[in-house]
Amino acid sequence: MTGLLARAGATPVTAPHGLPRLIPAGAGADPGLAAHLARLGPPAHSPAGAAPQAGPAIIAAAQAAGLTGRGGAAFPVHRKLRAVAAAGRPGRAVAVANGAESEPASGKDRSLLWLAPHLVLDGLQLAAEAVAAGRAVLYVHRDPDLARHLADALAHRAAAGCDRIATEVVQAPDRFLAGETSALASRVSGGPARPGFAEPPVYERGIGGRPTLVHNAETLAHLALTGRFGPGWFRAAGLPGEPGSMLCTVHRADGAGHVTEAALGTALAALLPGLGGPGRGEVQAVLCGGYHGTWLDPAVAAGLTLSRASLREAGAAPGAGVLAELPASRCGLAETARVARYLALESAGQCGPCFNGLPRMAAALAELAAPRPAPRAEADLRRWAGLVGGRGACHHPDGFVRFVASALGVFRDEVAGHARGRCRATDRAPFLPVPAPPATEADWS
């Protein structure tokens, strides 16, 4: 295997043209390290035993590419890299690939780790090199099969001498907030996967008190490609202001779901068949950005594109790329109430406004989703939304309030119908995926 890297360096590789970039089209399984190197050439990071490259060059390339985080917040990658690089002496920082996507409706990081783990691991090594990290961690949800798959991938890399520093895999509990940056830092430090206060920030004092770089797994995959083929190649897809592509998890009204890679600026109608073409009329609303995201009216969504600038007009954001069509046969309030109940029970139970406010709002929403709710249910929801928004240590209450408030807007006809005892639903089967709520304290570690 040691010859793998040398062979990859000897064979010229052409940069992938068009999309998809991250997961090769038609890939049903991880093709392995040899095929990965044959497709994309040698990684941009230094191999085992080599002296590390200068971090500033890697950071400058990320800045020139305009790469932003793909975990939901779209924070500029170069700024995070620079902050961690400046926070401590070389070798002290920890670099983490965050593959613990908490969103039940999202499957993109899981797909990426199953089908192209080496791209994520390349990116993690490059990011670690950029900030002179002494430790690299891959953080994923608890899943024995995936853990075995990643251990195999890491063993192949070690045998081929791919990586300068070893990567350890840390598993997170299956909690909605476990992937939040401060929860991640707490979990990898040996504590429960619960969010903490944002000060001091994780990039200054994170895992074990060290400066910690946390990037979403997909972000690192993009970084690995940008390192190989350059910022110009990265910018060939997407918009000038929001370059590149992103993975989207699309849920169609017919129940089918898939992960797809789309350039920033792609029309939502091109990703969601229900917004135009034959599926038209089957969709009553679109959920954009997942369970901390925003419900959109299909007529509005049809005029928008996959970009922060466009979605902002409708009060939405791409988030981590979850796009879900709600079929006409379902009750939007019932779906929202089910998800709200799940989110409320996923409160980490640390901040009063969250563990007192969210369950109350969920109960009021459940009443609103039933026939003939008390007239004050909607007023209660709006009043409590104002009291809960902006409170707490993490952004769980904010995301919850955004999600619920958008439902009250988009499903206002349904709210009026329920008041008269009428509901549009012809199918009461749950549509949006919602896992079982936490049962015990042990579920958090």
Place this chain on the structure above:
Amino acid sequence: MSARESADLWYASRATGVVALVLLTLVLVLGVAVNRQGRLPGLPRFAATSLHRSVALLAVTFVAVHVGTAIADPFVSIGIAAAVVPFVSPYQPFWLGVGAVSVDLMLALIVTSLLRTRIGRRAWRGVHWLAYACWPAAAAHSIASGTDLRHGWLLDLGAGCVAATAAALAWRRRRTLRDAPPAQRAGPVLAAETRRRAAGAP
């Protein structure tokens, strides 16, 4: 400055002082309610925190006017420094000094509360204990440095403030916290609220 204006300032200082004492009592009672997870009629539990903050802001405003008018009033000479430096006022050095101590403690409480997310919960909590020194200082200053609270209905008001604080502290000692583990806190709230709604309770 005419004698008429002077009397206005003197009355304003006394009146805002009395109102500030009532508001500070309310802040303390609300703070105890927040700390012990108490319910206020007609308010969800987490709204008590907002009310505690809002009334505290109002109380501080009254204290500021009270101190400002007392200093500006030429009837007695107090001096600007005496507002925050204890025991330097030429007029009633001791009891005005006690008031200045209470103002200083208030400033510490405000600054640490504004920086709460930066200094961490433990440091904030430690400083917030000073509230139990701040109120007695303010009350002692109110009763001893003025004569208003010693007669008539203002005496009843002052006694009411002391009684309310004593009752809140007694309740605080008796009330035990329901310390469910964090993961089991949202569930019971959801169940209770669902029951309350099903029963059609207000």
